[in-house]
Amino acid sequence: MRKTLLWIAISFSALVFVAFIGLSLMAGSPKDALYMVRYALPHMHRGNLKVGDVAPDARLVALNGFDHFRIREGSSGKPLVLVFGSFT
């Protein structure tokens, strides 16, 4: 029983190690991998939105900070390209 548990622990550690190496390569360095896990992964979501779904008409704030508008407002039957991102 102890031998089985030991092998499970070794296998799990090896998997974590390999995953960390993979993340480090993807992110650029071990530090970036740690930061990715800590700061990025919790906010990355696949979401449920699919092609064909009604586009959520979320409310956005205008650059002046006072006005608000809906995402699809003003597109009036034209296609709309949405580019989501941040400055950094």
Added chain:
Amino acid sequence: MREAHPTDEWQMKSNVKDDVCYAQPKTLEQRLAIANDFTKRFNYPLPFGVDDMSNAANDAYAAWPERLYVIDESGRVAYRGGMGPFKYNPKEVRDWLASRYGEVKHQETKIEEKGLQKSAGKPEEKSQTSK
């Protein structure tokens, strides 16, 4: 939306090199200040909106850290890009638009930033940008 690489979280060397150094906004005013800096610095020509601190638009579109969508004339999602940065693919959107609506006429748009000049295509379709 939330900053991807703020100074108090996962800052990257490229942020320092490009002088794009901000702490993660904790108020809408701080988020708006960054958005205004972005649009002014790049003389950004497209309609622009800011997600409020409830992150409603981000939650609805699973948009963080960056993602592209095309909404069709009926208000439905016609194209959903992959999650950035690894699957953020503007060329795929251009190709998708060209295949669906025909070749898009581009007009040269100068994006100026601190003496650097980049040339970017501006599609005729109205675009909405959310930060």
